Amino acid sequence: MSITQSPASLFTAATEEKEGTFNNARCHSLWIREALDELPHSFTITDPFISGHPIVFASPGFLKMTGYSREEVIGRNGRAFQGPKTNRRSIMEIREAIREERPVQVSLLNYRKSGSPFWMLFHMIPVFGSDDGRVIHFVAVQVPISGQKLRNGSVSDVSGLSEMVLGSCRREVCLGSYVHQEERALPVECDEQELENWEHCEASESEKLKSAEAVSNVLATLTRYSEFAGRLVCGKRNCLRGSDYCLSSSLVISLGRIKHSFVLTNPCLPDMPIVYASDAFLTLTGYKRHEVLGQNCRFLSGVDTDSSVLYEMKECILKGKPCTVQILNYSNRKDKSTFWNLLHISPVRNASGKTAYFVGVQMEASCRDTESKDLRPETRQLSVVGAVRVAVRSSFMVTC
Amino acid sequence: MLKIKRVPTVVSNYQKDESSDESVGCGRNCLGACCINGARLPLYACKKLEKSCAGEKPVAFLESLVLGEWEDRFQRGLFRYDVTACETKVIPGKYGFVAQLNEGRHLKKRPTEFRVDKVLQSFDGNKFNFTKVGQEELLFQFEAGEDGEVQFFPCMPLDAENSPSVIAINVSPIEYGHVLLIPRVLDCLPQRIDHKSLLLALHMATEAANPYFRLGYNSLGAFATINHLHFQAYYLAMPFPIEKAPSKKMITTASGVKISELLSYPVRSLLFEGGSSMHDLSDTVSDACVCLQNNNIPFNILIADCGRQIFLMPQCYAEKQALGEVSPEVLETQVNPAVWEISGHMVLKRKEDYEGASEENAWRLLAEASLSEERFKEVYALIFEAIGCSYQEEEVEGTIVEQDNPSGSVNQKSNRTTHGGPITNGTASECLVLQ
Numbered sequence: 026m027s028i029t030q031s032p033a034s035l036f037t038a039a040t041e042e043k044e045g046t047f048n049n050a051r052c053h054s055l056w057i058r059e060a061l062d063e064l065p066h067s068f069t070i071t072d073p074f075i076s077g078h079p080i081v082f083a084s085p086g087f088l089k090m091t092g093y094s095r096e097e098v099i100g101r102n103g104r105a106f107q108g109p110k111t112n113r114r115s116i117m118e119i120r121e122a123i124r125e126e127r128p129v130q131v132s133l134l135n136y137r138k139s140g141s142p143f144w145m146l147f148h149m150i151p152v153f154g155s156d157d158g159r160v161i162h163f164v165a166v167q168v169p170i171s172g173q174k175l176r177n178g179s180v181s182d183v184s185g186l187s188e189m190v191l192g193s194c195r196r197e198v199c200l201g202s203y204v205h206q207e208e209r210a211l212p213v214e215c216d217e218q219e220l221e222n223w224e225h226c227e228a229s230e231s232e233k234l235k236s237a238e239a240v241s242n243v244l245a246t247l248t249r250y251s252e253f254a255g256r257l258v259c260g261k262r263n264c265l266r267g268s269d270y271c272l273s274s275s276l277v278i279s280l281g282r283i284k285h286s287f288v289l290t291n292p293c294l295p296d297m298p299i300v301y302a303s304d305a306f307l308t309l310t311g312y313k314r315h316e317v318l319g320q321n322c323r324f325l326s327g328v329d330t331d332s333s334v335l336y337e338m339k340e341c342i343l344k345g346k347p348c349t350v351q352i353l354n355y356s357n358r359k360d361k362s363t364f365w366n367l368l369h370i371s372p373v374r375n376a377s378g379k380t381a382y383f384v385g386v387q388m389e390a391s392c393r394d395t396e397s398k399d400l401r402p403e404t405r406q407l408s409v410v411g412a413v414r415v416a417v418r419s420s421f422m423v424t425c
Numbered sequence: 426m427l428k429i430k431r432v433p434t435v436v437s438n439y440q441k442d443e444s445s446d447e448s449v450g451c452g453r454n455c456l457g458a459c460c461i462n463g464a465r466l467p468l469y470a471c472k473k474l475e476k477s478c479a480g481e482k483p484v485a486f487l488e489s490l491v492l493g494e495w496e497d498r499f500q501r502g503l504f505r506y507d508v509t510a511c512e513t514k515v516i517p518g519k520y521g522f523v524a525q526l527n528e529g530r531h532l533k534k535r536p537t538e539f540r541v542d543k544v545l546q547s548f549d550g551n552k553f554n555f556t557k558v559g560q561e562e563l564l565f566q567f568e569a570g571e572d573g574e575v576q577f578f579p580c581m582p583l584d585a586e587n588s589p590s591v592i593a594i595n596v597s598p599i600e601y602g603h604v605l606l607i608p609r610v611l612d613c614l615p616q617r618i619d620h621k622s623l624l625l626a627l628h629m630a631t632e633a634a635n636p637y638f639r640l641g642y643n644s645l646g647a648f649a650t651i652n653h654l655h656f657q658a659y660y661l662a663m664p665f666p667i668e669k670a671p672s673k674k675m676i677t678t679a680s681g682v683k684i685s686e687l688l689s690y691p692v693r694s695l696l697f698e699g700g701s702s703m704h705d706l707s708d709t710v711s712d713a714c715v716c717l718q719n720n721n722i723p724f725n726i727l728i729a730d731c732g733r734q735i736f737l738m739p740q741c742y743a744e745k746q747a748l749g750e751v752s753p754e755v756l757e758t759q760v761n762p763a764v765w766e767i768s769g770h771m772v773l774k775r776k777e778d779y780e781g782a783s784e785e786n787a788w789r790l791l792a793e794a795s796l797s798e799e800r801f802k803e804v805y806a807l808i809f810e811a812i813g814c815s816y817q818e819e820e821v822e823g824t825i826v827e828q829d830n831p832s833g834s835v836n837q838k839s840n841r842t843t844h845g846g847p848i849t850n851g852t853a854s855e856c857l858v859l860q
Contacts, residue, residue, distance in 0.1 A: 117664055124662075224674065374510060378510045404489075407496035410492075412488070
């Protein structure tokens with residue numbers, strides 16, 4: 026599966042780097058991977074700037090614990106390891122922590138490649154770029170829980186020892202460096218069906234400490250090696266929230282769900298630059314992401330582009346009204362071909378009620394004759410606008 | 426007879442359909458017998474099988490259809506106001522109540538035209554109902570399909586024989602994408618839950634495959650404004666406070682539906698989830714609703730988490746209001762606690778309420794709608810009886826009793842630990858759904 030690289034990632038395979046720095050970036054990425062591979066813990070690193078918020082690094086400990094190979098894991102979203110019996114509340118907590126760019130620690134039922142379930146303590150933190158304060162990765166550590174089952178999700182008192190069923194999860198603990206300790210009270214062999222039925226599985230204090238330690242080690246490694254790469258990262262957002270040029274990771278994740286060509290431009294910045302471009306836009310126009318971010322859309326116009334159409338667009342933008350135009354665009358594809366772009370533009374408001382962006386949705390005119398089983402192209406185009414409106418409005422409501 | 430104070434407003438928001446001069450009948454292009462011949466709408470027929478929910482998965486087809494059609498109506502000016510121009514924020518606090526300043530909504534909303542002290546009332550064709558809306562307010566037909574595949578027909582005639590269910594815009598939206606699901610619109614069903622309709626609503630939640638797309642229902646007496654069966658739905662890309670409330674399991678039915686009560690939430694509510702199939706979950710909740718309806722207890726329903734979680738909230742605000750028992754400060758806000766408000770999304774009419782919105786205020790307002798602890802116990806006892814389960818609240822810390830159920834396997838521990846002693850609490854052997 027191909028993954029479009031995100032510019033800030035520490036795991037860039039350097040396909041987008043300029044010629045001179047090609048080898049350097051490659052090396053840094055390799056060194057980071059090698060250093061991370063040395064750590065004994067089970068953890069994954071994800072990239073919210075890639076559509077689908079996939080895993081971009083999985084430790085050997087993780088692969089051993091889940092039974093998957095590296096190729097089977099890279100590119101997948103973390104939900105792939107959840108199953109029908111995974112607690113919905115916990116899933117929601119993780120989703121919200123990602124959306125709000127904050128840490129979370131929650132017990133979770135996951136499933137191995139074999140299909141067998143296991144409980145683990147899921148501890149995730151955001152990793153920020155030091156210069157712009159954006160979240161560029163999430164690090165998630167998994168510590169197996171050799172658990173105490175709880176009644177109804179509340180903690181029983183210590184005095185009611187006979188009421189606690191202590192499950193022994195011997196079979197499930199198979200991490201390299203993790204030493205399993207026999208529980209002192211009566212160990213009940215829990216079959217897998219049993220595990221799935223548990224309402225909750227509280228991690229012990231020592232397991233929580235283990236997860237904090239693992240998170241700390243991974244972050245320290247990332248910080249150290251990111252320095253070499255010239256892209257410092259840290260565990261705390263230590264500067265003002267990212268500039269208007271940079272969207273929050275949660276907004277990027279939401280926009281990444283929209284599989285269509287579109288861009289977001291910021292009318293409050295000089296020359297109304299592009300602040301987001303979808304993968305489909307890059308495919309359509311043949312440009313790389315770093316070539317378009319920060320640029321005004323006019324680079325798509327050329328000699329034969331009708332200037333009256335451009336004028337019409339400008340007028341609509343000034344008036345804050347949506348419009349649809351047919352415009353001749355010039356691509357950067359191999360053949361440098363031109364294409365007729367049925368372009369729809371509309372202002373998009375954020376939670377304050379004011380216009381925060383303009384969305385431009387492109388549709389190549391030749392693609393208009395889609396099979397009748399699909400949405401009409403016009404509807405499809407408008408659905409992109411709608412999805413962007415929902416994403417933008419909601420993303421600004423995050424409490425800081 | 427209890428009445429809600431009427432607010433003068435336009436009853437319907439229709440526009441002349443310029444494209445079809447040949448529209449005969451009443452001229453409003455509605456759904457009545459006068460105009461329906463030749464009416465066409467896209468039809469979305471969802472899969473029979475159940476799907477798992479997405480998350481960061483790509484925007485699903487149904488979501489594209491809803492958003493695309495909604496945006497079309499939005500740009501055509503069919504809504505009373507631009508809801509995205511309404512300021513909104515998350516109130517600081519543990520639960521994150523969402524507040525919106527919307528000064529125009531209650532002025533432009535359709536008035537309530539029936540008594541609010543009876544949950545079951547007959548349909549009255551003379552009052553406003555959804556056969557009177559202009560067809561341009563309809564987005565598409567929706568049905569539970571027969572096949573294993575989603576089927577989409579961009580232009581399907583509205584056939585009264587097929588009893589079509591439709592999705593319409595809510596012209597006074599709470600949020601972007603606010604739509605109405607109107608089951609079997611031409612059958613003119615009154616606002617009351619039946620098994621088939623709730624199942625259709627659940628299908629829609631599942632098909633949308635987006636945990637931020639929820640469906641809601643208000644019974645009469647719980648601030649439904651139109652006595653014509655309908656559900657509401659919209660997108661809010663963050664959790665509702667009610668979804669964050671901790672819950673305590675009470676029972677599991679024979680069909681595997683888990684029923685919990687919410688803890689530390691201003692409105693006492695039940696949460697239904699699980700079940701061996703969507704049907705089981707839907708039927709259990711329907712049974713509960715029918716019981717409430719028959720006992721004249723107003724309630725709201727929230728369908729969340731792509732149809733996996735259903736909240737049932739009985740309430741008594743309207744009764745309290747009529748009896749003069751609601752505090753004046755709460756009354757002044759003129760906020761009616763319907764399903765969205767109870768779930769934690771408050772649309773505020775006055776700037777001062779919005780500026781001063783706090784978790785305590787929100788809590789205090791919603792608490793007025795809640796049943797008292799004793800009344801709630803009576804109500805859920807009624808419900809459990811109706812669905813054929815018995816429940817005994819735990820009073821002492823009991824011991825775990827391993828018991829074989831008739832099939833011989835020892836696997837009911839998770840239920841056992843819920844309550845003390847060897848009491849029937851919905852384990853497979855003991856819980857029979859009496860039909």
